Amino acid sequence: MGQFFAVFATDHPDSLALRQRLRPDHRAHLRATDAHRVVVRLGGPTLDETGVAMNGTLLVIEAASLVEVEAFVNDDPYVRAGLFANIEIRPWNWSLGNPESRGR
Secondary structure, X not given: OOEEEEEEEEEOOOOHHHHHHHHHHHHHHHHOOOOOOOEXXXXXXXXXXXXXXXXXXXXXXXXXXXXXXXXXXXXOHHHHOOXXXXXXXXXXXXXXXXXXXXXX
16 A cells, blocks of 8 residues: 555644544544545544543554545544644654564
């Protein structure tokens, strides 16, 4: 498939209700591999200082290009609804812990 990308997204303040309402659709989007050409390898919500309240999203995505990742992220129900105050996508070299890198 190609390259890895890390997606860091931070929720707007006081948007937990929106996050919770859209979470099932968001999770379905992440798993709909037949609908897009990217694979989410790791993902989950980031948490506040207490370690309890969700306040953002971290994804590790495998895709052929940054353009594919951007299209995938922009189609996410969270993004379409305006949940995030900030989104950052960075190419990432998954070295430590990558099961495909063992023995190298």
